[in-house]
Amino acid sequence: MKLLLHICCAPxxxxxxxxxxxxxxxxxxxxxxxxIHPLLEFRRRLKAVKVYESTPPQADSSIPIHYCEDYGLEEFLSTVDREAPKRCEDCYRMRLLSTARYAKGHGFDAFSTALLFSTHQKHELVKGAGEEAARLTGVPFHYMDYRHLYEKSHAMARKRCLYLQSYCGCIFSEYERYAPTTKYLYKGDGEEAERI
Structure with a gap:
């Protein structure tokens, strides 16, 4: 079976x-x-996937990856709800519908997503978005629950020195990740750092 796998990130x-x-x-x-926001974070993750593609662990294990390199901030913000979990559901739908359409247009037998491997994603919402995209396009969604591979996958990414992000991707998830933390800011001109 020829499968198109949506890749959210290299790890x-x-x-x-x-x-x-x-x-x-x-x-x-x-x-x-x-x-994925902001723009520099998008570029980091894109680059990490390109590094993954260009440096396979074994000579015979490389795979072709198709890239949409457009920074989709405006499209994303106009499509998704502001609050989770609806925001996440909208996001999964957007990405998996695009994947299914690409699969249909390029002769793939089925599609799936690496989102199903993450222990940090809302697994049932990802599965539902994949099933919905399959209904809309007629391309089967290859469901798999491989969350047990999450730690192994991240260990492999660390070993290969691939970029490992610290939040899901959107500006809302970045805020949710860092809002509870405190940081020290440098005030400049030799002044002490201020804790915020």
Whole structure:
């Protein structure tokens, strides 16, 4: 079976890709993530996936990855709700519908997503968004629950020195991740740092 795998980030694809290939699937990747903000973070994650693609762990294990490199801030903000979990559901729908449409237009038998491998995602919402995209496009959604590979995948990413992000992607998730923390700001001109 020829499968198009939506790739959210490099760390979440390392171990799953091995597992999928071991199951005899012919895999190609698809990077479409208008949810990643700000722009420099988007570029970091895009670069990490390109590094993953260009430096396979074994010579015969590289896969082609198709990229949508548009920074989709405006599209994302006009599509999703501001509050989780509705925001997350809208985000999953947007990305998986794009993946399913790409799969349909390029002769893939099915599609899936590396979001299903993360222990930090809302798994049932991801699954529902995939099933909805399948209904809308007629391309089967290949569901798998490989959350047990999460730690292994991140260890593989660390070993390969791939960028590991600290929040899901959007500006709202970045705020939710860092709002409870305190930081020291440098005031300049030799003044002491101020805790905020």
């Amino acid at each position: 979440c694809v390392c171990a799953p890709m091995e597992e999928l290939r071991a199951n005899g699937l012919e895999i190609e990747g698809y990077f479409y993530n208008p949810n």
